[in-house]
Amino acid sequence: MPQDQTPETFDAVIVGAGFNGLYQLYRLRQEGFSVRLVDAAARLGGVWHWNCYPGARVDSHVPNYEFSIEAVWRDWLWTERFPGYEELRAYFEHVDDVLDLSRDIQLNTRVSAARFDEQERQWQISTTDHETLQARYFILATGFASKALIPDIEGLDQFEGPCHHTARWPQDGLSFEGKRVGVIGTGASGVQIVQEAAKDAAHLTVFQRTPVTALAMQQRKLDPAELTAAKANYPEVFRQRNEPPGSFGDIPRPTDRALSVSAAERQSVYEAAWERGGFHFWNGTFADITLDEDANRTSYDFWRDKVRERIADPVTAEILAPTEPPYPFGTKRPSLEQNYYDVFNQDNVSIVDLLNDPIVRVGPNGVETATSQHDLDILVLATGFDANTGGPTQIDMLDTDGISLKERWKSGVDTHLGISVAGFPNLLMLYGPQSPAAFCNGPTCAELQGEWLVNLLVHLRSNDFSRIESSVEAGEEWTQHLNRYGAATLFPKADSWYMSANVPGKPRQLLNYPGSDRYLQKIAECEEEGYSGFIMS
Ligand code: N01
Numbered sequence: 201m202p203q204d205q206t207p208e209t210f211d212a213v214i215v216g217a218g219f220n221g222l223y224q225l226y227r228l229r230q231e232g233f234s235v236r237l238v239d240a241a242a243r244l245g246g247v248w249h250w251n252c253y254p255g256a257r258v259d260s261h262v263p264n265y266e267f268s269i270e271a272v273w274r275d276w277l278w279t280e281r282f283p284g285y286e287e288l289r290a291y292f293e294h295v296d297d298v299l300d301l302s303r304d305i306q307l308n309t310r311v312s313a314a315r316f317d318e319q320e321r322q323w324q325i326s327t328t329d330h331e332t333l334q335a336r337y338f339i340l341a342t343g344f345a346s347k348a349l350i351p352d353i354e355g356l357d358q359f360e361g362p363c364h365h366t367a368r369w370p371q372d373g374l375s376f377e378g379k380r381v382g383v384i385g386t387g388a389s390g391v392q393i394v395q396e397a398a399k400d401a402a403h404l405t406v407f408q409r410t411p412v413t414a415l416a417m418q419q420r421k422l423d424p425a426e427l428t429a430a431k432a433n434y435p436e437v438f439r440q441r442n443e444p445p446g447s448f449g450d451i452p453r454p455t456d457r458a459l460s461v462s463a464a465e466r467q468s469v470y471e472a473a474w475e476r477g478g479f480h481f482w483n484g485t486f487a488d489i490t491l492d493e494d495a496n497r498t499s500y501d502f503w504r505d506k507v508r509e510r511i512a513d514p515v516t517a518e519i520l521a522p523t524e525p526p527y528p529f530g531t532k533r534p535s536l537e538q539n540y541y542d543v544f545n546q547d548n549v550s551i552v553d554l555l556n557d558p559i560v561r562v563g564p565n566g567v568e569t570a571t572s573q574h575d576l577d578i579l580v581l582a583t584g585f586d587a588n589t590g591g592p593t594q595i596d597m598l599d600t601d602g603i604s605l606k607e608r609w610k611s612g613v614d615t616h617l618g619i620s621v622a623g624f625p626n627l628l629m630l631y632g633p634q635s636p637a638a639f640c641n642g643p644t645c646a647e648l649q650g651e652w653l654v655n656l657l658v659h660l661r662s663n664d665f666s667r668i669e670s671s672v673e674a675g676e677e678w679t680q681h682l683n684r685y686g687a688a689t690l691f692p693k694a695d696s697w698y699m700s701a702n703v704p705g706k707p708r709q710l711l712n713y714p715g716s717d718r719y720l721q722k723i724a725e726c727e728e729e730g731y732s733g734f735i736m737s
Contacts (some may be wrong), residue, residue: 210234212657213325213335215311215595218246219646220630221341222292223267226299227654233661236333237301238325240310242371244301245292246343248285251389253369253580254376254396256285259388259536261478262422263430264448264641266291268438272298277427281420282478282536313596314338316625321666323626336666337657340592341630344637344712347590349703351384351583354561363579366393376400380575382567384559385582386412388535393580398543405574406544407567408519409554410695411526413503417536418477441644448641451484453717458486458495470502482534490530490690490714500529510541519553520544531694533638587697588633588711589613599623612707614679616670616733617723619653625669628653634682636716638698645716652723656731665736674733685718686710 212228214221217239225237241249248256258265262278265288276294279287296302313326323338348365350356356363362374366389381401383394386408397404437450458466466486473480481503488495504521511517520541543549557569566576593606600623608614608621615621618635619628630653631637631645640648660668686692691710695701698712713719726732 207324207332207334208236209322209334210236211335212236212337212339213238213323213333214339214341215239216246216341216343216346216591216630217241217244217292217305217307218248218341218343219267219642220343220650221246221339222295222299222301223643223646223650224339224341224630224653225301225304226269227650228657229304231654231658233657235304236335237305238309238311238327238333239305239307242308243289243292244296244305244307245289247345247367248288248292250346250367251369252285252371252373253364253366253389253393254373255392256366256369256389257282257392258288259417259478260448260641262427263434263437264441264450265643267295267643268434268442268647269299270435273431273434277424278422281422282417311595314627315598316600316627318600318625321626337626337628339628339630339653340595340632342591342594343631344588344591344633345585347586347594348581349584349586349590350581352704353384353559356562358564359562359566359576359579360564361577361579363581365581365583366390367585374578376404376578378402379577380566381405381578381580382407382574382576383580383582384567385584386410387582387584388412388533389584390582391535391537391540393582394549395538395540395543397580398546398549401548404543404549405567405576406549406551407554407559407569408551410532411520411522412535413500413529413532414507414535414537414540415479415481415503416474416477416506417538418475419538441641442648448479448483448644451480453483454485454487456486457488457492458498459488459492466498467502470499474502474506478536479534482530490528491688493528493690496528496530496690497525500525503529507541510545512545516544516551519551527694527696528690531689531691531698532696533698584697584702586703586706588637588700589706592629592632597624597627600625610707612679612709613711614672614675616674616678617719617726618678618713619649619723620668620670620734622670622672622675625667628656633711634678634713636713636719638712639714640716640719648716648720649723652727655727659731660736663736668731668734668736670734677733682710682713686714689714 211233212235214237228235243249310328312328315324322334325333348367376397377400380403381397382405384407473485507521508517557571560568567574597605613633615634618632700706
C-alpha cells in the first residue's frame with residue numbers, strides 16, 4: 201500500500217510466526233480481536249525457517265515441543281523423539297491447517313520501525329517494503345535467538361568459499377561432500393552441524409573456544425502405534441506441563457539435594473537421567489545442581505567421565521571435557537548429542553583449542569590461528585545470537601521521550617515482568633528479555649504467558665482502556681528482583697548468552713528468569729492485584 205493511503209488498522213499486530221506469535225494470533229482472534237501477524241520469513245515456524253543447517257533439530261523431546269491444543273496434537277504423529285527441522289516445518293503447516301492461521305499472516309515482511317501515535321493511541325508500524333500497518337497493541341514475539349551473531353574476526357569477509365552462519369543457512373542446502381569444512385563455535389548449533397559434517401567432509405576442523413557439556417540425546421524413531429497409544433495420556437502430560445514448574449510435563453522437579461544422598465545413590469540417579477536422555481540430566485536429577493557449587497561439581501564429574509570414555513586421544517579428551525569444569529555445569533546451555541564425542545576419533549576430524557591457539561584472522565583460503573594455517577573450502581559460523589535483546593532492538597522504536605529502545609538498553613535492560621518497557625505504551629513482549637524464555641520450553645511459555653497476555657487485552661477492552669504502560673519503578677523493581685534471584689544461582693558464574701556475556705560490549709546481566717514456576721506466580725499476582733506496575737487509561 202502506498203504510504204499516503206490510510207494504513208490497515210488492527211487491534212493487534214504481532215511480529216514473529218514462531219510458537220509464541222502463532223498462539224497469540226489464535227487466541228486473540230478467538231476473543232474477537234482483529235489481528236495481523238507479520239514475519240520476515242517465507243514460512244511459519246520462527247527459528248525453524250532460518251535454522252536449516254544439516255542436523256538442525258529440537259532439543260526437547262516429544263511431546264513437549266508442541267501445542268497442547270487437542271485439535272492439533274490429535275492427528276499429528278512425530279517420527280522421531282527429537283524431531284528435525286524438516287519435520288518441525290511440516291508440523292507448523294499442520295498447525296496452520298488446523299487453526300486456519302495463514303489468512304491473518306503476512307510472510308516475507310520485515311518490520312523495520314514503529315512509532316506510537318499518542319493522540320490516536322495507535323502504533324504505526326513500518327515494513328521494509330514501505331508498507332504501514334496500524335494497531336492499538338504492538339506485540340513482539342521475536343524469540344530469544346533471532347539476531348545472528350557474526351563474530352568480529354579480521355578478514356572474515358575475505359574468505360573465498362561459502363561462509364554461512366547456522367541461522368542464515370542457504371534454504372536450498374549446501375553439500376559438505378569431499379570438502380574441507382571449518383566450524384567455529386560449539387554450542388547447540390555447532391554440535392549438530394559437526395555431527396553431520398563429520399560424515400561427508402574430506403576434513404572437518406572444529407574451532408572450539410569454550411567446551412560444551414553436551415548430553416546424551418537418546419534419540420530414537422517413534423512407532424506410530426506406540427505414539428497413538430501414548431496420546432491417551434497426553435491430557436495429563438500437558439496438564440502437568442502447564443502447571444508449576446511449567447516447562448516439561450514429564451521431567452518431574454527433583455526435591456533431593458545432591459550431597460544429601462549416598463555416592464552410590466547419586467550415581468544411580470545420574471545414570472537413570474542419562475539413560476532417559478535429553479534434558480533429564482540437566483533438570484531432573486537434584487534440586488541444587490544450579491544452586492550449589494559442590495552439588496554442581498558431582499554432576500560435572502559424572503558428565504566428564506561419561507564423555508571421556510568415548511574419546512580415544514587423551515589430549516582431545518582434555519580439550520573437549522576438561523578435568524576441571526570450565527564453568528558450573530548447566531550454567532551454559534547443555535546441548536544434546538548423538539555421536540558428537542565419537543566423531544573426534546575419526547581421521548577426518550580435528551579440533552583446535554582456541555583458548556590456547558586463538559584465531560588470528562580469516563584469509564581467502566581458510567583460518568589462521570596463532571600456530572597454524574587451516575585451509576578450508578567451507579566456513580561455518582556456529583557463533584550464536586545477540587540473544588534476548590537482538591530481536592526487539594532490530595526494530596527502530598522510540599519511547600515517549602523520543603529515545604530508541606536500542607539506546608535505552610545500551611546500559612542495561614529494564615522491563616516489567618519481561619513483558620513491557622516504561623515509555624513504550626501498548627508495546628507488549630512475549631518470550632522477551634527478563635522473562636523465563638530460554639529457561640522455559642517454547643510452546644509451554646507460549647501458552648502460559650500467552651494466556652496471561654490474552655487476559656490482559658480482554659481486561660483492557662472490558663474496561664474501555666486504550667493505553668497501557670508499565671511504570672519506571674515497576675521496571676526497576678523487576679530488574680532488581682531478577683538480579684537478586686539470579687545471584688542466588690550459579691548462572692552469573694558463566695560467561696554465557698543467558699548473562700549477555702557473548703556479545704562484546706553488551707552489559708552483563710541475566711536476561712532469562714531462572715524459574716518458570718516463580719515467574720508464573722509473579723504474573724498471576726500482578727493480575728490478581730489489578731495489573732500492578734501497569735498504568736492503564
Ligand atoms: O549458539 P551459542 P548456538 N570465536 O551461543 C562460539 C538455541 N538452539 O547457536 O562459548 C570463537 O550457544 C561460542 O564460544 P564461547 C539454544 O537455546 C537450540 O549454538 O562464547 N568462537 C560458542 O561455542 C542454544 O543454546 C537448538 O566461548 C566463538 C558458540 O560460538 C541457543 O539457541 C539448536 C566466537 C556459540 O554457541 C544458541 O545456540 C540451535 C568467536 N568470535 C540453537 N563467538 C536446538 O534446540 C562465538 N563463539 C537443538
